[in-house]
Amino acid sequence: MMEHNRDIKRKNPLAEMNESKILMSLSEHPKTFTELMKELKFSPRGLSIILKRMTMDNLIQHLEYSEAYTLTQKGKRTLKAIPILKYNLEEIMEKKHSYENGRYSVEYKGIGYDLIYDSDFNFELAKIFKDKLMIFLSDLEKEIGNIPNIIKDKEQLKGKMIIAFTLDLKEMKEQFLKRYGNSMKKSYVKWENEEAWSLLLKGNNKGDDIQ
Numbered sequence: 001m002m003e004h005n006r007d008i009k010r011k012n013p014l015a016e017m018n019e020s021k022i023l024m025s026l027s028e029h030p031k032t033f034t035e036l037m038k039e040l041k042f043s044p045r046g047l048s049i050i051l052k053r054m055t056m057d058n059l060i061q062h063l064e065y066s067e068a069y070t071l072t073q074k075g076k077r078t079l080k081a082i083p084i085l086k087y088n089l090e091e092i093m094e095k096k097h098s099y100e101n102g103r104y105s106v107e108y109k110g111i112g113y114d115l116i117y118d119s120d121f122n123f124e125l126a127k128i129f130k131d132k133l134m135i136f137l138s139d140l141e142k143e144i145g146n147i148p149n150i151i152k153d154k155e156q157l158k159g160k161m162i163i164a165f166t167l168d169l170k171e172m173k174e175q176f177l178k179r180y181g182n183s184m185k186k187s188y189v190k191w192e193n194e195e196a197w198s199l200l201l202k203g204n205n206k207g208d209d210i211q
Contacts, residue, residue, distance in 0.1 A: 030068035
């Protein structure tokens with residue numbers, strides 16, 4: 001019993017990452033032990049230890065008259081402080097992955113980019129999104145010419161900014177399937193090229209070029 005309690009209280013980088021996964025999952029809506037276990041692929045014992053630790057830390061709580069877990073106010077504050085970029089990067093780096101970086105420069109120096117995706121991500125799709133990134137960087141470069149209209153003091157020309165986004169195709173798929181499996185789906189929610197998405201996820205898209 002004492003050993004089990006020590007397991008609950010122990011904290012390490014892996015434990016923090018697992019807690020982050022649970023906080024992010026519960027930010028969507030309350031979930032039961034079984035739902036969390038299936039979604040996050042944790043073992044029953046491992047998930048039990050993490051949930052007990054997070055409950056002790058007042059990050060999560062059981063809903064009244066329910067088996068579902070939900071975030072506490074402290075949990076919501078903690079979620080806002082999670083470095084999403086670092087979390088997603090660590091998750092990708094754990095797998096076989098591709099990485100490239102570079103300096104984007106035509107007229108102005110100072111713009112760099114990093115592109116990383118794991119082995120599960122479709123290569124052709126990665127190439128398309130890289131081309132879109134280059135278009136974005138080209139537009140960004142044009143805006144640099146407007147900096148003197150915004151910053152009047154050259155001493156303020158300092159500092160760095162990172163603009164980052166994550167594409168999680170598995171999460172997109174789960175969202176689409178869940179919405180279509182819910183008879184109470186909201187009619188105003190609409191996906192671009194929804195017919196093609198529907199055919200793809202039903203397994204009926206056999207390479208047809210659906211526009």
